Amino acid sequence: MQRAAGARVGPGTAPRARRGGLRWGPLVPIAPALLVVLVLFVYPFAYGLALSLHPIGALARGGMLANYAAFFGTPWERASIWNTLRLAVPVSALDLALALPLAYRLRRPLPGQRLITALLVIPMTLGTVLLAEGMIEFFGPAGWANKALLALHLVRMPVQFVHNYTGVFISLAIADFPAVFLVLLGYASGVDPRLEQAARTLGAGWWARLRRVTLPLLAPGIAAAAALSFVATFSVFPSAVLVGEPAGSTRVIALAAWQAAYEQFDYPRASAIAMVMAAIELVFVALVLAARNRAYRGPTIGGRG
Template sequence: MTALPSLRDQRSLERASLKHRLAEKGVDRVLWLLVPGAVFVVLLFVYPFLYGLQLSFQPKGGGNPFQNYITFFSDEYSAETVWITLRLGLPAALFNVLASIPIAFRMRGRFRGKRALTTLLVVPITLGTVLTAEGLLAFFGPTGWFNRIWIALGADEPAKLTHNYWGVLFSLVITGFPFAFLLTLSYLSGIDPTLEQAAATLGASKRQRFRTITMPLLAPGLAVTFCLSFVLAFSVFPSAVMVGNPAGETHVMSIAAYETALRDNDFAMGSAIAMLMALVMLIVIGVVLIWRTTLYRGATGGKG
């Protein structure tokens, strides 16, 4: 009779200790809170993505599983979309990041009307791609205000700024700049101003302080900002259709993917293009992030 209870005690002790050991690793009842979130992300993000991936290897006509990808790259019209997308996305992201550095620099610290100016710079977010497109067509169009002023200033003929590459680039800058600016500003205000003040007491000039202190500290943040701006610019769809020339000069990957999947009802091929989009995007982001690590290490080494 004495053996049984002790066995039970031992077992409950073991159970308790297992629970304890798990809790030490951070596994306890609180983790049940993760279940809805995890189920959600698997069901609505991971599963569709994997489904799309396997679908892209099942071409509509059957046969070679890589047929969709071969078709994409052998057809010049579709293969070119990769370059068209990069040619729009990279300069737009680069411009947005580079332009926000000096502006964010001026906006550091406190001054009257800072909040108003920040709000003004963020307003373009509310415009949305459609109003921006509509406005670009009206403002930069052949008879729009911009070209009227342009001609009044002595130009011979109106500048062609809509229904081509430039229209889409402008719309990417207008919608993308506020995001880049906000991110840069927050990274910049995260840098301790006393570091610069210390350098100033040691006799560093404004330019030296910028080049040797602020910039190296800001650069990793700028790399992230560039990545996010690029993602935004990369998925350009409405503006490429409306202010661009969707059949030619601005036939970007997202247009190709949309048209194949939902207009031609070839979901397999559409998924293949979507997967290629993800791949191209990941490559660019990967390159930037690798560059970021080398950049950051070099900067700290230089300082030491």
């Protein structure tokens, strides 16, 4: 009752004037979205956590943490963390390093800008499977990549690019790049160019400008891009199977979770692996945010809007 009344109070009422308390009226529109997140995300997450603490089958007598003990105690399972990290971290770093200069330069007009942006963004639509199938042919023993290398006498024998670590690495790097680039482009175009000009006027060389002005201003964008890129690459799954070596070096953690759930039908153990995954993910995001707060806090002046 109170809420509806609050929301309908029209023009003359100053915000939060009545009863000196909070006005909940304006918050009503957010409620449905919040409800969806609570029911479809928070609750399943809590359910998964609870499920992971109730081991079944052979692990049932091992106590609440038996699923976790089994995961960390089995070298084969434990290795999936390392298999994932050694893909996710270098791929994210590489994509950031490639996208950052491009996004920074493209914030100012350049002939052919639209085409360039489109070319960098279009791989988004390739999809994992087309990318994987294309790579198997392009990088295969009789594919164009090996043909070119052989024709140029750079190699004597066809190089094996796919069905190993390299294949997943290339596939992830291509699939992940457009999103990293777009996030950085958005932030780079929000940085006021006059700040750099001011630094230049004051006699700063390009290295000093980059280190003391540009990078700190872009820190939030770099952090956002790094976090999103890590989420995407850390949960890699289809490409690890299709162009990787899913029974070996690219048995990633998402695959381990899926196998527990859908091949062994052990939902509690799968949930435990999923929780380990989420924990690693959130630790990484927290580290990125901490690093970003060390880099710079403050306005970048103006921004877009």
